[in-house]
Amino acid sequence: MxxxxxxxxxxxxxxxxxxxxxxxxxxxxxxxxxxxxxxxxxxxxxxxxxxxxxxxxxxxxxxxxxxxxxxxxxxxxxxxxxxxxxxxxxxxxxxxxxxxxxxxxxxxxxxxxxxxxxxxxxxxxxxxxxxxxxxxxxxxxxxxxxxxxxxxxxxxxxxxxxxxxxxxxxxxxxxxxxxxxxxxxxxxxxxxxxxxxxxxxxxxxxxxxxxxxxxxxxxxxxTRDSLTNTLTRRYMDEACAIELERSHRTGQPLALLMMDLDHFKAINDTHGHQAGDRVLVDFATKVQSRLRNKDLLGRFGGEEFALLLPNTPLDAALQVAERIRAACAPHGKEVGCTVSIGVTLSLPQNDSMDKLLARADAALYQAKNAGRNRVVAG
The missing domain is CATH 1.20.1070 (Rhopdopsin 7-helix transmembrane proteins)
Known part of the structure; x- marks a missing residue:
């Protein structure tokens, strides 16, 4: 052998x-x-x-x-x-x-x-x-x-x-x-x-x-923003379309919050871009800590963020927005920004992702024009 x-x-x-x-x-x-x-x-x-x-x-x-x-x-x-x-x-x-x-x-x-x-x-x-x-x-x-x-x-x-x-x-x-x-x-x-x-x-x-x-x-x-670890704009667009379709199918409301940090450019100009990055990270962390597992937070670019709240009526979405606004306001000499928030709700019929985003952007624009650091529903 x-x-x-x-x-x-x-x-x-x-x-x-x-x-x-x-x-x-x-x-x-x-x-x-x-x-x-x-x-x-x-x-x-x-x-x-x-x-x-x-x-x-x-x-x-x-x-x-x-x-x-x-x-x-x-x-x-x-x-x-x-x-x-x-x-x-x-x-x-x-x-x-x-x-x-x-x-x-x-x-x-x-x-x-x-x-x-x-x-x-x-x-x-x-x-x-x-x-x-x-x-x-x-x-x-x-x-x-x-x-x-x-x-x-x-x-x-x-x-x-x-x-x-x-x-x-x-x-x-x-x-x-x-x-x-x-x-x-x-x-x-x-x-x-x-x-x-x-x-x-x-x-x-x-x-x-x-x-x-x-x-x-x-x-x-x-799918993740490298700085804030929030979802990217592309992923949020896809998620928004999916959640909107689910909202129409189930009849459950879908809330969208558009959030923009007030006078953020002044942070970069005064304290430098590293300080600005810390403000963005701190904001994202504070928001994430107040969300449910099914809520989706994404960065749309610069200092603008979007928040999807599935199965959430308007009054509950406004409460979430107010909690975020209050939690993110800087205290004392803390380097930070207040936040303006536009809130909208999906319509039962014939709503589209573009229309939902447009209403949220319009509400955010009203919050900015009304003096910033506030929540407006649209």
Whole structure:
């Protein structure tokens, strides 16, 4: 029976890991800094490459460089994949705790290499550690939420590797293990080949997860104003059309508030544009804190904002407007602006988005002409 040479299989793992490390490193360079993880994944794969090359060099290098060092590097690389996933999800890795665990296991393998030589015991220690790390890694992703193919693929691969490690651990009690990692037993070759394929599939899953994150961020940028984190004018136009159609279908009123900060240009001229930006952000924050989940706040440009209030009658919309006006008035020497607000309500029949916006703009214009810092219904 022809069995895959373990040295060849290890070289295969290293080649696959190096290739995927390059892919992930390229992603790190091209993706925005907000997407953490690809760089750590790339580093981890390169560590696995070095560990694999050293392990495959048994007989050509000093024994410590082909046993203890590879054990540490391979374990540290597998942990690095987990740490990269934690960074990807905004979680700070518990590096020192895992480093201590890995160091303890590697010291154990060193004892079973030179103190009380026992390859089966060494294999059990490393295999058990790998099974734990892959299982913890998979469970971490599950806890973050499963909602895409990339996550299912990655979790599936991690669970598969963990299962393979557990099977490998079990076989050490009733099948021959040999005395080195290069033993050409069928089960040993199978485990190494499975590990190499799994590392490749994990890397593919990581690339897909990063791609999903990038698409989500691009969608966010397309719908959110970068300064105030309110909705963009384009999104608000679409939302207004949808809500207006729903209002006509259900008979529920739809209120629209057009809000404009008074004398905002004077803030920029007197205090600078950074102060003006802070005023806009502060205004958006104050308004958002007074809204329901279904209410939509958008920035129409400059210092003008629009607020959609679904299922809201005129008297309730006016109350909301007055609360906003009162909350946003600056106090004492605080740098800020008052706000003028025009309020309108959708008509039961034959109303359009353009007509709704025109009525709200007209009401806002009346509020400005009447002396600003007031609410006018139109």
């Amino acid at each position: 022809n069995v895959l040479d373990p040295r060849t299989a290890i070289v295969l793992i290293s080649a696959m890991s190096a290739l995927m490390a390059l892919v992930l490193w390229a992603l790190k360079r091209s993706y925005p800094p907000s997407i953490q993880g690809p760089g750590r994944w790339a580093q981890a794969l390169l560590i696995i490459v070095v560990g694999g090359v050293l392990a495959a060099s048994r007989g050509q290098l000093p024994e410590i460089l082909t046993t203890a060092v590879p054990n540490f590097l391979l374990s540290w690389g597998v942990y690095g994949l987990y740490a990269g996933t934690q960074r990807f999800h905004g979680v700070r890795p518990a590096t020192w705790r895992w480093l201590g665990t890995i160091a303890a296991v590697v010291l154990g393998t060193m004892w079973f290499t030179w103190g009380d030589p026992n390859y089966a015991a060494r294999l059990r220690l490393i295999t058990a550690l790998m099974a734990v790390m892959f299982s913890v890694h998979a469970w971490f992703i599950v806890r973050q939420g499963m909602g895409s193919f990339s996550r299912w693929l990655t979790v599936g691969v991690l669970a598969y590797i963990a299962a393979i490690q557990l099977v490998r651990l079990a076989t050490t009690f009733f099948l021959p293990t040999g005395d080195t990692i290069l033993n050409a037993t069928p089960q040993h070759a199978l485990f190494i080949a499975s590990f190499s394929v799994s590392i490749l599939l994990f890397s593919v899953g990581a690339v897909l997860m990063a791609g999903d994150r990038l698409r989500a961020e691009l969608e966010l940028l397309a």
